[in-house]
Amino acid sequence: MKDFINEELILLVICFTVFYTVTGQTTYPIVDTNVSEFYSNNDVISEPNIGDVFYGQDATYKGNQSSYTDNGDGTITDNVTGLIWEKDMGDKMTYEASFSKAQKSNLGGYSDWRVPTIKELYSLILFTGKVKGAKSFKLFIDTNYFNQPLGNTNIGEREIDAQTWSSTKYVGKTMNGDETVFGVNFIDGRIKGYPTFKKRTHSENIMYFRMVRGNTDYGKNNFIDNGDGTVSDYATGLMWQKADDGKGRDWQASLAYSEDLELADYTDWRLPNAKELQSIVDYSRSPQTTNSPAIDPIFSTTEIKDPEGKSGQYPFFWTSTTHLDGVNPSASAVYIAFGEGQGKMRNQLMDVHGAGCQRSDPKSGNENQYPTFFGPQGDVRYVYNYVRSVRTIKM
Incomplete structure (x- = not known):
C-alpha cells in the first residue's frame, strides 16, 4: 500500500511539473498599445459602459503598460519583455550590413546584439501615435527613450520614409517578384514588406535598424x-x-x-x-x-x-x-x-x-x-x- 501511495505521489508530481513547464512561463508578454481614449466610427467619445455600442475597444482593457529604463550607456531596457534595445539607430543601411553591425557591436559592453525579428520589433509600437498621410504629428514609439528620425524632406523623402527593418524576410514575394523584408514604420504605425533591392536605381535598398539583445524566446x-x-x-x-x-x-x-x-x-x-x-x-x-x-x-x-x-x-x-x-x-x-x-x-x-x-x-x-x-x-x-x-x- 505504501509503495502504491508513493507511486501515486510521484505521478502527481510529474504531472504537476509538466503542467507548470507548459503553462507557467510567460516568455512572450505582450506590451500594451497604451491607448487610453475611446472612439466611435468617426469621433472621440466618453468611455462606453458594458452593453453600449463601441464597448470592448482597445482602451477598455489595460494590458502590460509600457515601461522602459534608460541604462545611460546607449541602451534601453524594456521592463515588460526583458529585451534590451539600441537607443539610437544611427544611419540607414542595407539588410546585409545590419547583420555585420550587430555582430561587431559592443554597445553597453555587450557582444550578443542581433537584428530583431518582426515580433520583437513590433513590441515597441504604441498606438498613441498620429499621422495624416505623409505628415507626422506624433510618433508610434516612446520618444522619451528611443531616438526615432523622420524621413529627410531635404532630399525628397517624405516624413514617413524612416521605416525600421527587422530580420524577418517575407517567405513570398511582393510587387513583381521582389525579395522582401518586413519592417515597422514608427512614423505611420504599420507593418509592411519592403523590397531589399531598388529596381529603378539598380541598388540595394537601405532602411533603419534597431539592434536588440536578451530574451531570445520572445516572439515564440x-x-x-x-x-x-x-x-x-x-x-x-x-x-x-x-x-x-x-x-x-x-x-x-x-x-x-x-x-x-x-x-x-x-x-x-x-x-x-x-x-x-x-x-x-x-x-x-x-x-x-x-x-x-x-x-x-x-x-x-x-x-x-x-x-x-x-x-x-x-x-x-x-x-x-x-x-x-x-x-x-x-x-x-x-x-x-x-x-x-x-x-x-x-x-x-x-x-x-x-x-x-x-x-x-x-x-x-x-x-x-x-x-x-x-x-x-x-x-x-x-x-x-x-x-x-x-x-x-x-x-
Missing part, C-alpha cells in the same frame, strides 16, 4: 489545442478562438460579436488589440509558399476570394485598436492581414505588403461598395473584415 508561441474550440498560447498567456465564424463585419459589429461570444464555457472574450493579434501571425507561412494563411495550422481560417474572384486568399482580421491616420483620425481601425496584403497598381492586383502585414481600414461603410482600392499602392479595402476573439488565461 506555445500553442495548445484545448479540444473545445479554443487554443491557448502559454507563451503570451492568451486563449484564442480556434476558428473564425466565416463572416465579415464592420468594426462596431466585430466589437459586439466578441463581447457577446460564449465559447468553451467562457464569456470574457474580447476583440484583440493590434499587438495581441499580431502575436499569432506565423511569418513562415503564406498563401504563396504554403497555400495557407500566415498562422499556425492549429487554427482554422476561412478561405476567401480576392477582389478579382480568385480563390486561395484569406481575410483581414479586425483589432480593437483605432489607427489615428487621415483627415478624420478616428475613422480607421487596425487589421492584420493573414492572407496577402494586396493592392492594385497599374491595374494589376498583386501582393504589395506581404501576408502578416498590419494596415487599417475605415471602420464602416456601405457593404455593397467594397472591396475597393486606396492610396499610392492601391491597398485593398474590405471594411467587412473577420474576427478571431481572445481572452486572458487566468492562471
Whole structure:
C-alpha cells in the first residue's frame, strides 16, 4: 500500500511539473498599445459602459503598460519583455550590413546584439501615435527613450520614409517578384514588406535598424489545442478562438460579436488589440509558399476570394485598436492581414505588403461598395473584415 501511495505521489508530481513547464512561463508578454481614449466610427467619445455600442475597444482593457529604463550607456531596457534595445539607430543601411553591425557591436559592453525579428520589433509600437498621410504629428514609439528620425524632406523623402527593418524576410514575394523584408514604420504605425533591392536605381535598398539583445524566446508561441474550440498560447498567456465564424463585419459589429461570444464555457472574450493579434501571425507561412494563411495550422481560417474572384486568399482580421491616420483620425481601425496584403497598381492586383502585414481600414461603410482600392499602392479595402476573439488565461 505504501509503495502504491508513493507511486501515486510521484505521478502527481510529474504531472504537476509538466503542467507548470507548459503553462507557467510567460516568455512572450505582450506590451500594451497604451491607448487610453475611446472612439466611435468617426469621433472621440466618453468611455462606453458594458452593453453600449463601441464597448470592448482597445482602451477598455489595460494590458502590460509600457515601461522602459534608460541604462545611460546607449541602451534601453524594456521592463515588460526583458529585451534590451539600441537607443539610437544611427544611419540607414542595407539588410546585409545590419547583420555585420550587430555582430561587431559592443554597445553597453555587450557582444550578443542581433537584428530583431518582426515580433520583437513590433513590441515597441504604441498606438498613441498620429499621422495624416505623409505628415507626422506624433510618433508610434516612446520618444522619451528611443531616438526615432523622420524621413529627410531635404532630399525628397517624405516624413514617413524612416521605416525600421527587422530580420524577418517575407517567405513570398511582393510587387513583381521582389525579395522582401518586413519592417515597422514608427512614423505611420504599420507593418509592411519592403523590397531589399531598388529596381529603378539598380541598388540595394537601405532602411533603419534597431539592434536588440536578451530574451531570445520572445516572439515564440506555445500553442495548445484545448479540444473545445479554443487554443491557448502559454507563451503570451492568451486563449484564442480556434476558428473564425466565416463572416465579415464592420468594426462596431466585430466589437459586439466578441463581447457577446460564449465559447468553451467562457464569456470574457474580447476583440484583440493590434499587438495581441499580431502575436499569432506565423511569418513562415503564406498563401504563396504554403497555400495557407500566415498562422499556425492549429487554427482554422476561412478561405476567401480576392477582389478579382480568385480563390486561395484569406481575410483581414479586425483589432480593437483605432489607427489615428487621415483627415478624420478616428475613422480607421487596425487589421492584420493573414492572407496577402494586396493592392492594385497599374491595374494589376498583386501582393504589395506581404501576408502578416498590419494596415487599417475605415471602420464602416456601405457593404455593397467594397472591396475597393486606396492610396499610392492601391491597398485593398474590405471594411467587412473577420474576427478571431481572445481572452486572458487566468492562471
